[in-house]
Amino acid sequence: MPTLVSHPDEVKVISRRFGMGAKDIEKYIELDGYKAVQQGIEQGPAWIVDTMKASGLRGRGGAGFPTGMKWSFVPKVSEKPKYVLVNGDESEPGTCKDHVIFLEDPHAVIEGTMIAGLAIGAKMGFIYLRGEYRYLLNIVEKAVAEAYAKGFLGKNIFGKEGVDFDIITQTGAGAYEVGEESALMESLEGKRGVPRIKPPFPAVVGLYGGPTVINNAETIANAPHILLMGGEAYAKLGTERNGGTRLFGISGHVNKPGVYELPMGYSLRDAIYKVAGGIPGGKALKAVVPGGASCPVLKADEIDVGLDFDQMAKAGTMLGSGGIVVLDETVSIVEFALRTIRFYQHESCGWCIPCREGTDWLKKTLTRFHAGGGNKKDIDNIQYLAENMMGRTFCPLGDAAAMPTLGFIKKFRGEFEEYLAGARVENPLIQITTIGETELAAH
Amino acid sequence: MAAVANSIFTPATAARFDKLATIYPLKRSALVPMLLYAQDEVGYVSDEVVAELAVRLDLLELDVRGVLSYYSMLRTVPAGKYNVQVCTNISCMLRGGFELLDHCKHKLGIGHKGVTADGLFSLEEVECIGACCWAPAVQVNYDFHENLTPAKMDAVLADYAAGKGKNEPPSPSIGSAAPEAK
Ligand SMILES: Cc1cc2nc3c(=O)[nH]c(=O)nc-3n(C[C@H](O)[C@H](O)[C@H](O)COP(=O)(O)O)c2cc1C
Ligand code: SF4
Numbered sequence: 001m002p003t004l005v006s007h008p009d010e011v012k013v014i015s016r017r018f019g020m021g022a023k024d025i026e027k028y029i030e031l032d033g034y035k036a037v038q039q040g041i042e043q044g045p046a047w048i049v050d051t052m053k054a055s056g057l058r059g060r061g062g063a064g065f066p067t068g069m070k071w072s073f074v075p076k077v078s079e080k081p082k083y084v085l086v087n088g089d090e091s092e093p094g095t096c097k098d099h100v101i102f103l104e105d106p107h108a109v110i111e112g113t114m115i116a117g118l119a120i121g122a123k124m125g126f127i128y129l130r131g132e133y134r135y136l137l138n139i140v141e142k143a144v145a146e147a148y149a150k151g152f153l154g155k156n157i158f159g160k161e162g163v164d165f166d167i168i169t170q171t172g173a174g175a176y177e178v179g180e181e182s183a184l185m186e187s188l189e190g191k192r193g194v195p196r197i198k199p200p201f202p203a204v205v206g207l208y209g210g211p212t213v214i215n216n217a218e219t220i221a222n223a224p225h226i227l228l229m230g231g232e233a234y235a236k237l238g239t240e241r242n243g244g245t246r247l248f249g250i251s252g253h254v255n256k257p258g259v260y261e262l263p264m265g266y267s268l269r270d271a272i273y274k275v276a277g278g279i280p281g282g283k284a285l286k287a288v289v290p291g292g293a294s295c296p297v298l299k300a301d302e303i304d305v306g307l308d309f310d311q312m313a314k315a316g317t318m319l320g321s322g323g324i325v326v327l328d329e330t331v332s333i334v335e336f337a338l339r340t341i342r343f344y345q346h347e348s349c350g351w352c353i354p355c356r357e358g359t360d361w362l363k364k365t366l367t368r369f370h371a372g373g374g375n376k377k378d379i380d381n382i383q384y385l386a387e388n389m390m391g392r393t394f395c396p397l398g399d400a401a402a403m404p405t406l407g408f409i410k411k412f413r414g415e416f417e418e419y420l421a422g423a424r425v426e427n428p429l430i431q432i433t434t435i436g437e438t439e440l441a442a443h
Numbered sequence: 444m445a446a447v448a449n450s451i452f453t454p455a456t457a458a459r460f461d462k463l464a465t466i467y468p469l470k471r472s473a474l475v476p477m478l479l480y481a482q483d484e485v486g487y488v489s490d491e492v493v494a495e496l497a498v499r500l501d502l503l504e505l506d507v508r509g510v511l512s513y514y515s516m517l518r519t520v521p522a523g524k525y526n527v528q529v530c531t532n533i534s535c536m537l538r539g540g541f542e543l544l545d546h547c548k549h550k551l552g553i554g555h556k557g558v559t560a561d562g563l564f565s566l567e568e569v570e571c572i573g574a575c576c577w578a579p580a581v582q583v584n585y586d587f588h589e590n591l592t593p594a595k596m597d598a599v600l601a602d603y604a605a606g607k608g609k610n611e612p613p614s615p616s617i618g619s620a621a622p623e624a625k
């Protein structure tokens with residue numbers, strides 16, 4: 001079970017109910033639960049959308065798209081039913097924040113889904129969890145059942161004539177790519193998780209061909225808090241154009257790894273050294289992957305930057321999913337780059353050639369390089385391959401593979417050259433034992 | 444009336460599947476969950492599972508197989524009773540994920556996707572399982588084990604071998620209390 005952590009610099013909005021037993025509906029109600037959605041019913045869709053816009057909340061799934069604006073794009077009138085889709089596929093390496101939300105405050109996700117539904121005029125929402133999260137699915141399903149039993153879901157919710165809302169929970173079965181919004185819709189329609197060509201965008205043609213709002217689970221769980229505290233009050237917690245707080249998962253070489261809620265714009269240096277307690281054994285920092293595996297790496301002298309979408313973009317990287325992975329001086333970037341690209345090669349859906357072939361060649365080249373069979377041209381080839389994947393794929397997974405690779409090569413080129421010359425770190429992290437290699441080959 | 448005569452599933456699962464096929468705007472939406480829940484019961488997605496799900500959802504077996512081959516958790520051969528899935532992705536790697544995988548290989552005498560001779564354990568190297576802040580992390584079937592070391596891993600394996608593992612039964616209430624049949 002995840003250990004809950006805490007630090008005085010935290011500003012608790014979304015994590016306010018963590019550790020308080022809020023997965024029980026009575027407790028959730030006691031802690032102001034299901035008030036926001038009732039307020040939303042009273043005040044109407046325009047008020048909800050305006051409040052969300054004023055909050056400056058930007059999507060917590062990775063791209064940081066303004067949530068209020070996304071909700072306002074959905075056409076008011078539609079022949080086909082509209083839907084809300086909650087993305088709980090959480091598979092970006094380094095990211096485990098939604099895990100804690102589902103575990104500690106599942107009703108906030110449910111209430112947020114209802115609020116999004118009210119805002120866009122949908123009567124049905126789906127909460128999709130990755131297949132590995134079965135114990136969390138059980139928790140969410142129990143919470144949904146409780147909400148039905150109270151009359152908060154179903155027909156005439158909260159006793160309001162003509163206000164209906166249903167929620168269906170759904171499990172995935174193992175696939176990173178299904179976290180991409182259109183691939184998620186394909187999966188929910190019982191198909192392979194291959195993305196769709198855009199446009200049309202989901203807000204116009206989404207799930208079952210109906211207008212659909214898709215949001216990350218953390219984005220959605222913020223909605224009830226924002227309605228209760230007011231958009232401006234939430235916005236003020238963060239920085240300009242980056243409203244509020246967000247959950248940061250700090251992992252890797254830190255003394256106190258964990259999921260912390262920090263204001264947007266909080267210093268990355270302080271997140272590592274103050275909040276997460278610094279690096280074990282007094283070792284020096286080598287690098288930080290600041291927002292999940294797909295974000296370009298920052299070097300040790302680049303961490304005086306604020307954790308918001310705009311400042312990270314300015315620093316040449318991304319805030320991404322909020323998963324901060326910390327590497328101490330003992331890590332070999334060659335090893336780290338290899339493990340990163342192995343992931344993307346495994347997860348490429350194979351639809352487009354630059355991604356399918358590009359990730360495969362990057363993996364092959366880096367595997368050989370790592371094994372000691374590299375040559376000078378490899379370093380340029382890796383860069384050339386990655387550069388040619390950028391922007392040439394159907395979905396952003398191709399970029400997600402290329403961007404970190406380019407970061408490693410550009411910022412740590414010297415390390416690749418030293419590796420070529422025979423330099424090795426003292427304790428390599430990747431260990432390969434040949435047990436079962438024949439079985440491996442058969443699969 | 445049951446949707447399928449002579450179902451290969453237990454009556455409880457068959458009844459859940461009957462319902463699952465009715466709750467979505469489109470029946471086919473039940474396919475991915477059904478494949479996983481069927482695997483939970485049968486141990487893998489057998490030819491019989493494919494055939495029955497195709498009938499249940501009015502699909503071709505080919506459609507079912509196409510979807511089946513996409514998702515990494517679904518398998519067409521049995522795994523061990525306890526499927527040990529070791530994450531070696533970045534956060535776990537930094538905190539000993541590979542060491543843990545190697546330890547399991549030696550301990551169990553099997554490699555990636557191998558099954559022990561007694562069928563008790565199987566081993567898999569997996570991608571990030573969403574437990575990065577509690578790394579290194581392992582999933583045994585659906586149970587998470589976190590902040591592991593080789594010694595702690597031995598204790599976890601010993602517990603399962605003695606039938607004392609967590610192994611919470613994966614009992615989805617399927618589609619939750621969701622809308623009644625349309
Ligand atoms: C390959 C890939 C994987 C993704 N995985 C996730 C995920 O696991 N969870 C998530 O919320 N968003 C994920 N996204 C982003 C979604 O496509 C989408 O932008 C997001 O769910 C929108 O929600 P937001 O606006 O609330 O951030 C992924 C995107 C890509 C390209
Ligand atoms: S970029 Fe990769 S994952 Fe995305 S559609 Fe192309 S092959 Fe599939």
Ligand code: FES
Pocket residue numbers: 093094095530531532533534535536570571572573574575578580
């Ligand atoms: S990297 Fe291992 S659980 Fe995320």
